[in-house]
Amino acid sequence: MAADSDALQARFDRLIDADERIEPRDWMPDEYRKTLVRQIAQHAHSEIIGMQPEGNWLTRAPSLRRKAILTAKVQDEAGHGLYLYGAAETLGTPREELLDRLHTGRQKYSSIFNYPTLTWADVGAIGWLVDGAAIMNQVPLCRCSFGPYARAMIRICKEESFHQRQGFQIMLTLAKGTPEQKTLAQDALDRWWWPSIMMFGPPDAESVHGDQNMRWGIKRFGNDELRQKFIDATVPQADLLGLVIPDPDMYLDEESGHYVHGTIDWDHFWDVVKGDGPCNRERLATRVGAHDDGTWVREAATAYADKQAQRAAEAAA
């Protein structure tokens, strides 16, 4: 028995060391499975909850072209949620269970979606900053050691980069538009900047799962490294837009070539993670409301499928 499990562990380690993919039928350590279920589910939940802040502007999009693009984006997010729940299900946890964990607060989603979209410019800022930060986090996941997650991420990243471009384009149009539009763009950047750079998570020194996830090939880069990469890419884009990053302490360190940011308010970050952000309650209430209101529909679909199966069986008999 012990010899068997040693052999399985050795095979798993060999695959990880060779940077090959672990597939659902392969043996894997329980902790690896648990970590992946948690991470993939949180990612799926983020896609689904993330539909809400943008969905808030679907009926008010200021042109038909923008309305169509935003509708397609929100639809993509629903699709991403579905692939990701599918990837998590290959590890043996059904979607209903994962949704239940979301609805009862046992699993989280990205805190960024607990901020409100107050104006149309927020739709631009989400695409530009939030999707931009998500891409930085997600591109390395295309090489994640777990095959189904890595494959889902390849498809998702392609769509995310389209989302990021459309967000930047909204910001560009606003920044080059009327004085009122430019004010909206700056206001959105002011509100979304700090939450966006918090998306990479706490500093590596305080990160709970960092080392083990690196070892397992689930995580490839540290939080601080990715955050820096995002900031270095985004500051010149803000300059191009003629907008000001709301960090008076930020400066370019000539020697390293990196922008050094001011102090991040991690107490605020943890407040939002723990449920006390501006929209945590509303986001969850909307999701739970949709699920509860849909109970009779799902029951009907199941009842109908059962009847059809019974009819088919009777016809065959």
Place this chain on the structure above:
Amino acid sequence: MPPLLTYTLRQGDRALVLAQRLLETITHAPEIEEDMALSNLALDLIGQARALYTYAGEIDEPFEGPDGTTNHDEDHYAYWREQHEFCNPLLVEQPGEGFAQVIARQFLHDAYALPYWQAMTSSTDTTLAALAAKSVKETAYHLRHGRSWVVRLGDGTSESHDRMQSAVDHLWRFTGELFEHDEVEDQLIVVGIAADPTEIQATWLATVTDTLHEATLALPDDGVMQTGGRSGRHTESFSRLIGELQVLARAHPGASW
């Protein structure tokens, strides 16, 4: 207003107003698959509205803009007309109170829209015929989606059966208007531009009868039918729908997005 312009705007308004109603339901659907499906329907309908409004701009009188004489663009019709200038059928502007009504509204509409676009593929107006060819494919999917839900909910549980029946009953009084025709339309029917609604009605009724039968639902009695959308007389909730659609665009006249 030239009859062709009125006619084109009626079709564009039908698509846009229905899309706007669908967008209200996104993130509230009973399953994530349905959020996807409903946004997909909305996306197709927005596409149809844009093509129809763009065509309307070509038929309409050009106007004197800052850059000289120019045609109205698609957004002019969506954002800068008053509510009484919208001429969609009343059915598509009805609020969807719950999933059964969303599905009933969509199904009753799509059972009309599919034979409508099929007939329009042989319109003598080549622009409308080309648009119809594209819309037929989209609408065939929409109808399949709506029909399958009507059957599943009708023949699901007793609760879903009652909800579905009550949604169909509730919206039935708005179906008669789909098949009305006035002199605007008659002029275009004669020259083969517009489809004849009486022919579409027979196909619609066959689809609806057959579907409701399979769904174990009763076909409602034809009572008094509501009408007025075509002449800009809408139902009470319409002004809010238009207000929400236009609020941002109108707050920034002359802005680009």
